[in-house]
Amino acid sequence: MRHLSVPSKETSLWRDRLDSQGWLVEGLGIHNLGKFRGIPINDTAPQSIENLEIVNLQPLTPGPKHWTERLDPELFSKHQSEWPMSHDQIGDVIIIKLPESVQNHSIAIGEAMLKQNSNARVICADNGVKGQFRVRGLSVIASNGSDETLTKVKENGHEFWVDPGAAYYSPRLANERLATVNCAKELSATLGRKISVCDPYAGVGPALVPLANTEIIDKVFASDLNPNAADLLAKNLPSSWSECRDARTLADELPECCDLLLVNLPHDSIDHLPDLLGLLRKGHQVVIRGWAITPLDALADIRKRITSILSDSEIVSLEIEANRSYSPNDTYACYEAHIIRN
Numbered sequence: 001m002r003h004l005s006v007p008s009k010e011t012s013l014w015r016d017r018l019d020s021q022g023w024l025v026e027g028l029g030i031h032n033l034g035k036f037r038g039i040p041i042n043d044t045a046p047q048s049i050e051n052l053e054i055v056n057l058q059p060l061t062p063g064p065k066h067w068t069e070r071l072d073p074e075l076f077s078k079h080q081s082e083w084p085m086s087h088d089q090i091g092d093v094i095i096i097k098l099p100e101s102v103q104n105h106s107i108a109i110g111e112a113m114l115k116q117n118s119n120a121r122v123i124c125a126d127n128g129v130k131g132q133f134r135v136r137g138l139s140v141i142a143s144n145g146s147d148e149t150l151t152k153v154k155e156n157g158h159e160f161w162v163d164p165g166a167a168y169y170s171p172r173l174a175n176e177r178l179a180t181v182n183c184a185k186e187l188s189a190t191l192g193r194k195i196s197v198c199d200p201y202a203g204v205g206p207a208l209v210p211l212a213n214t215e216i217i218d219k220v221f222a223s224d225l226n227p228n229a230a231d232l233l234a235k236n237l238p239s240s241w242s243e244c245r246d247a248r249t250l251a252d253e254l255p256e257c258c259d260l261l262l263v264n265l266p267h268d269s270i271d272h273l274p275d276l277l278g279l280l281r282k283g284h285q286v287v288i289r290g291w292a293i294t295p296l297d298a299l300a301d302i303r304k305r306i307t308s309i310l311s312d313s314e315i316v317s318l319e320i321e322a323n324r325s326y327s328p329n330d331t332y333a334c335y336e337a338h339i340i341r342n
């Protein structure tokens with residue numbers, strides 16, 4: 001079929017022009033030809049249009065819009081309203097929650113999803129987050145080759161390895177990590193030098209990778225109690241100190257190592273805080289940036305508890321932001337304390 005090859009930036013302009021002349025073939029896809037796009041034209045279109053090239057290409061028939069359209073129609077209509085309509089994709093791993101009523105059809109679901117998502121390699125059923133390491137229970141239901149869930153992601157322009165079946169990682173917190181980079185830059189400007197950062201609940205290191213790539217960081221200390229996370233930390237931060245450690249004893253090993261401390265253990269963040277203070281340097285401004293899941297009506301209590309834990313230090317400022325909801329009653333709050341330890 002004939003296609004008019006137009007500069008990609010002018011695609012919608014040309015599509016409208018061809019449509020208004022009655023030369024467009026509707027219902028077919030537009031070819032991606034690099035810097036050009038191929039728009040299908042019909043037999044009434046002239047042999048030449050404004051010196052643009054006309055090329056012969058296979059017509060692009062649009063595929064199904066959703067993977068459920070690839071299921072056997074009889075099976076689909078049997079469970080019509082029960083098919084999960086959304087999923088998460090982490091790198092080339094797709095994670096989907098399957099309601100019990102369709103779990104018997106996981107192979108058909110996995111195959112349909114693989115066909116629909118050409119950039120996916122593995123489809124996993126999500127059995128929920130488990131244990132203190134907050135790791136997802138995943139069962140592979142379809143794959144193109146390897147079943148492993150180790151994959152590479154790109155977040156805010158930075159690439160790193162994750163394994164959603166072995167260590168915690170949530171792409172939903174990418175904005176929090178951008179804010180952490182800004183916080184680090186401000187602290188470095190205040191101190192007039194490079195700063196050191198410690199993340200004792202680092203997971204696979206998503207908060208540290210973008211920091212390690214900046215000019216403002218001197219040393220990075222990364223650890224996690226989950227050995228799988230620690231392995232990925234070493235892979236993602238090859239030039240940093242990274243180990244498998246319990247955060248509550250890390251200050252014995254690394255006393256006063258950092259200017260910026262991250263505390264991302266949202267269910268127990270405040271309980272652990274007293275054991276972490278020894279990681280912070282003394283005699284100048286340092287920052288604690290932490291996250292806590294708390295009932296919305298308990299924010300004043302959180303402020304009181306943090307203030308009390310920091311009572312041996314001068315508190316320069318303490319901000320608590322509760323702008324992300326966790327559940328109908330709970331918020332995922334971020335607290336940032338600027339303090340000077342004596």
Ligand SMILES: C[S@@+](CC[C@H](N)C(=O)[O-])C[C@H]1O[C@@H](n2cnc3c(N)ncnc32)[C@H](O)[C@@H]1O
Pocket residue numbers: 132133134167168169170173200201202203204205206207223224225226229245246247248264265266
């Ligand atoms: C909510 S995740 C945060 C991970 C990472 N900071 C991120 O943003 O992706 C909490 C992490 O703390 C780790 N963890 C739980 N208890 C710990 C402890 N006592 N000491 C060190 N790490 C711990 C878990 O394995 C998990 O990776």
